[in-house]
Every structure is written in C-alpha cells, then in structure tokens.
Amino acid sequence: MMLMTDLPETIALFPLPGAILFPRARLPLHIFEPRYLTMLADALKSDHRMIGMIQPRGDQLHQVGCAGRVTSFSETEDGRYMITLTGVSRFRVVEEVAGFQPYRRARIDWQTYPAERRAETDPGMDRDKLLADLSRYFKQRQLGVDWGALKTAEDELMINALSMLCPFGPEEKQALLEAPDLVARRKVLQTLISFAVQSGGEDEVLQ
16 A cells, blocks of 8 residues: 555656546556557656546546556557556646656646545445446446446445446546545446436436
C-alpha cells in the first residue's frame, strides 16, 4: 500500500474516453501509439511506475481521474505492449505541466480523496435487487457475465468492476468515477442501470 507521502506530485496522463479506474481495481491496456510507448517507458523507469487514467472532454480533460501502478507488462513481437494498471488513488488535476515529453503530464492533488488507501464496504446494499436489475440489463444488452463470481464478490470489487465494465457513455462513467464513496457510486450505478432498462436499451444519456 502506498502512503500519501509516497504519491508523486506530477504524473503522466493517459486520456482515454470510456476508460476509468478505481483504487485496487485492475485495468488491462493495449499500448501502441509512439507517445504512449514513451510514456510507459518513462513510467517503468520511475520509482512509482504510475500513470493517471483520465477521460478527455473535447480538447480539455476532466478534472478527476485515477492513478494506477503498472503491475504487469508484456511486449509483442511488433513492439506493442499489453499492460495492467492496478488502481492506487483518485486525483484532481491542479494544472497541466509543459515539457519535452510527447504525452501530457499534470501536477496532482491527492487530498480530495484521502480515504482511498483502505477498502470500502456498502452495508446498505440490497445485493439481490442489484443482481436482479443487472440480469435485466445484461439480457437487454446481450452481455455475458460470470454470475458466480459476481454473487460472491466483495462490495467494493463488485461495484467498481461493474462501474468500469458496463457499457455506459463517457459522461456516465465520469459520474461513477466522481461519486464521493462506494455507497454513492452504487446508487449512481443502480440509477444508470434502471434508466437503461426503462429506456429499452437505447443509448440515452442522463442529463
């Protein structure tokens, strides 16, 4: 577990629409663009090996993202990389930092989410209702799921994995990411699932 004092003041940013990460969750990524190959090489040379996942918003970036540590990587024969980021903490962008690197970097505020270093629970979650709503949602979207693993997963793993994997739009994903805690995130998740089911599976976005 990284301590607050171990977190770097500046990190590389990987803007990717629809891709979010949470503390202790794992995100597989395929790295092939030259600028992001450079970013990966620089991260691997650093002490912290961290990359900040963040969603773009037009030409700008959302203010909140989540940093992950590169915990595994493998190179393909043609020079691409398959990596896994393990989430460390959400962050807020203070300001982007200019430099000679081909990728974006920013100075980071870690204080917005001080409780990220410990696992969260959701004592008020009605798991049976959530699973029933998910069953209708997955059936409507023709998605497969490992129900056995989902039913036995701990609260945090279940809610965060669903938030990352469900095919919501980028703004909906951002709402899940910015939910202050696990309970709030589960409520947003249930609202999005219910809305999608009621709308008949059309790709509408909550305003």
